[in-house]
Amino acid sequence: MKWPLLPCSRFSDFFSLKNRRFPFLGLVLAAIVGILTEEIFSFPSWGIFLGSLLLGGVLLFFIWKNPLSCIIEQGLFFLFIALCFATLHAWQWKESPAYQVASLLEKRGDDIAVEGRVASEVKVSSNHYSSFFLQTDRISELTLPVTMFVHWEGPPLLYGERVSLRAQAISPQGPRNPGEFDAKTWLARKEVFTELRMDPSDPGRILSSGELHQLMRMALECRQKIGEWITLGITDDSTAMKLIKAIALGSQEEEIVDFIDDFKLTGTMHLFAVSGLHVGMLAVIIWFFLKMLRLPRWSAVLVTIPLLFFYVAITGFRIGSLRAAFMSSLFLIGFLVSRRPQMINSLAAAAFCLLLSQTNLLFSIGWQFSFCVVFSILFLATPFQKILHPLYKHDPFLPKRIITPFQKWRYDLCHHFTQLVAVSAAAWIGSLLPTLFYFHLLSFSSLVANVIAVPIAFLILALAVLAVLVAPFFPWVAPVFNNSNWLCAKILLMVVHGCSLLPLTSFSVGFSMNRSPKLTIFDFPVAQAAMLQVEGNAWMINTGNANKAAHCLLPFFAENGISALQGIVITEKRAATIGGLVPLLEEIQPSSFFSSEEKGNSFVFKHFLRKLGESGMQLTVLREGDQLNFSPSCSAEVLYPPVGSSDSALVLKFQLGKASLLWIPNSSISLQTWLLEHSSLEKLHATILLFPSMEKKMEEDFIKAVAPRCVILGNDPFKKHHSSPSFQELESSLYGSGITVLDQVQTGAIILEVLRDRVRLHQFLDHxxxxILNASGYPSLY
Known part of the structure; x- marks a missing residue:
């Protein structure tokens, strides 16, 4: 009896394009469906596993004994693949050993002794803290091989070294504000559910070097050495050195912060991601060199493929480089067996293999960008070029023998240029959806910038390869190539910067703002900050520190499509409250600034005033009785400070439609006493009171005088008011008076939206x- 054909050999006809077969395309689509199904519905792995076994048995039975129609077999086979990947995703996600260990350690609570090996490159931050992924061998008395994220205190480390440490095991913290990076989910996608935080007084120890990781250590050492070779002779221009290293070896965002903004605006960030451009060029160079040595074809293939994956290891196993190495390997293997591979099928095969190794790669930005862009290029570049071809092609009735050399040269030049334009347009379309979804940015200048920037980047990469080839043998020759590379890097920076200055370069694309007032009260430690959105305008009240402005406010603006601020109101002059003024002044350029005085003792405030003066803008001073009008239905009245006061605190009463909010910048007893003595109860009364902390009897009296329906307390880590007996007593007393207390330590950011007949408050952490109904007295939870 002949063994029947495997289903996929007949299923390949199902996915065809112009009679070409793409068997892996169906497989990868089935895998994606299975992963997404498990992600959304979270079925138990044992149920999916049993279902896949049952379906696999049924499928084999019908193929062997009673063949079904091709369409039914295809459907059952793809369903089987989907179930297999759903089971695999369940095992790697919520039911992974790392997740179970994290749950046990979280219940334990005390410090643990850990031994393991450094499983990633050690990152050293600007404040000299080291962090890395640790592959554990032993946790306390148990042998548990899981991956954890370590904040290291101890001697410098290298990849693969075996270490011993004692640390507190905690669950990674998720974002507390809209716009913040979700580090918890990012780590979880890497199957890391535990962070280890060490006590500086108890540093870790190095037990042994990494004998079992010599290949990876060699790759990291090669990366460092290549970085030195490609910058020999360039000593006085760190920007050019960083750019050359970023293009040749790939780079993290923090390493190219000096010029990253222009590349983001022009859609040329992909130049720093080691991808098909880098791997393809390296493959051509290796193949050309091996051909000069007259190696047989099969030997050249066997040498080239390992070298490509070693280059992937040198550049940090980026998703794009892995995908390109897989595709290049399939292409070379097809060339070896005299079969021309289909590039779309090779792309699908690379995607299938990567998802098989780690299903969470499907949710990686790098994976999505890489495969979307390359698929778009493979699918659209040729049709685009065919559309452009009639613009420069020769007259078909013109005999080829009378075509002049200049006409041939012009045709070749136009042909290569249109190829570049077609690829750039196809790549722009492929990156459109991921760019809009993740970065909320629409860039039109990328169509122009990529046409010019990609050839320059290719030249930079070629010169870097030449420098690497000659530096070990002729170190005095490498600076010749490197200085040529310096010139190319400068031209690239000039081109990208010029494209970023073009009109209609890019747009922030976000959710449209509601016409009804919406106040987002951010959860910043020791600082009150909020964003007011009303009738298409946006206002900031304070900014938080510089770090919060860069990593929370600016992404939040992008998500909401905010490209300009009407103004910023400053209620305090502490660095924790206004440290983000200068970054916002440079990035967003608000129209106006308001504060209680033009002077201040804070260094941060003085620095801001200098920058404000350089920009030609002025600070508007507010005093008691002044009013800010945000819209016809939204305003703020200044209740403090009085004229002649030297206090920098600014007390505001917001009128948001039919609701009101009283903003108290600090919990000073003297401030509360002044307000009670000099302001009428009618002025103090508000629907919502924003208050820094609540511990004292005086604060209870002040709150009851304001008579709010809800009190929002700020996050002050230096005052553990939420766990003190006095706070719990005050909270019970206020609740008995019909006042609900929302503590931002527990709620995170709070989004306040004023609707026609009610006020809605949304807690960011627990959703x-x-x-608060206008007609009733108490807030209700729903």
């Missing part, structure tokens, strides 16, 4: 909603 609970509260409503």
């Amino acid at each position: 609970k909603d509260w409503e």
Whole structure:
């Protein structure tokens, strides 16, 4: 009896394009469906596993004994693949050993002794803290091989070294504000559910070097050495050196912060991601060199493929480089067996293999960008070029023998240029959806910038390869190539910067703002900050520190499509409250600034005033009785400080439609006493009170005088008010008076939206909603 054909050999006809077969395309689509199904519905792995075994048995039975129609077999086979990947995703996600260990350690609570090996490149931050991924061998008395993220205190480390440490095991913290990076999910996608934080007084120890990781250590050492070779002779221009290293070896965002903004705006960030351009060029150079040595074809293939993956290891196993190495390997293997591979099928095969190794790669930005862009290029570049071809092609009735050399040269030049334009346009379309979804940015200048920037980047990469080839043998020759590379790097920076200055370069694309007032009260430690959105305008009240402005506010603006601020109101002059003024002044350029005085003792405030003066803008001073009008239905009245006061605190009463909010910048007893003595109860009364902390009897009296329906307390880590008996007593007393207390330590950011007949308060951390009805007295949870 002949063994029947495997289903996929007949299923390949199902996915065809102009009679070409793409068997892996169906497989990878089935894998994606299975992973997404498990991600959304979270079925138990044992149920999916049993279902896949049952379906696999049924499928084999019908193929062997009673063949079904091709369409039914295809459907059952793809369903089987989907179930297999759903089971694999369940094992690698919520049911992974790392997740189970994290749950046990979280219940334990005390410090643990850990031994393991450094499983990633050690990152050293600007404040000299080291962090890395640790592959554990032993946790306390148990042998548990899981991956954890370590904040290291101890001697410098290298990849693969075996270490011993004692640390507190904690669950990674998720974002507390909209716009913040979700480090918890990012780590979880890497199957890391535990962070280890060490006590500086108890540093870790190095037990042994990494004998079992010599290949990876060699790759990291090669990366460092190549970085030195490609910058020999360039000593006085760190920007050019960083750019050359970033293009040749790939780079993290923090390493190219000096010029990253222009590349983001022009859609040329892909130049720093080691991808098909880098791997393809390296493959051509290796193949050309081996051909000069007259190696047989099969020997050249066997040498080239390992070298490509070693280059992938040198550049840090980026998703794009892995994908390109897989595709190049399939292409070379097809060349070896005299079969021309289909590039779309090779792309699908690379995607299938990567998802098989780690299903969470499907949710990686790098994976999505890489495969979307390359698929778009493979699918659209040729049709685009065919559309452009009639613009420069020769007259078909013109005999080839009378075509002049200049006409041939012009045709070749136009042909290569249109190839570049077609690829650039196809790549722009492929990156459109991921760019809009993740970065909320629409860049039109990328169509122009990529046409010019990609050839220059290719030249930079070629010169870097030449420098690497000659530096070990002729170190005095390498600076010749490197200085040529310096010139190319400068031209690239000039081109990208010029494209970023073009009109209609890029747009922030986000959710449209509601016409009803919406106040986002951010959860910043020791600082009150909020964003007011009303009738298409945006206002900031304070900014938080510089770090919060860069990593929370600016992404939040992008998500909401905010490209300009009407103004910033400053209620305090502490660095924790206004440290983000200068970054916002440079990035967003607000139209106006308001504060209680033009002077201040804070260094941060003085620095801001200098920058403000350089920009030609002025600071508007507010005093008691002044009013800010945000819209016809939204305003703020200044209740403090009085004229002649030297206090920098600014007390505001917001009128947001039918609701009101009283903003108290600090919990000073003297401030509360002044307000009670000099302001009428009618002025102090508000629907919501924003208050820094609540511990003293005086604060209870002040709150009851304001008579709010809800009190929002700020996050002050230096005042553990939420766990003190006095706070719990005050909270019970206020609740008995019909006042609900929302503590931002527990809620995170709070989004306040004023609707026609009610006020809705949304807690960011637990997604609970509260409503304050205008007709009733108490907030209600729903």
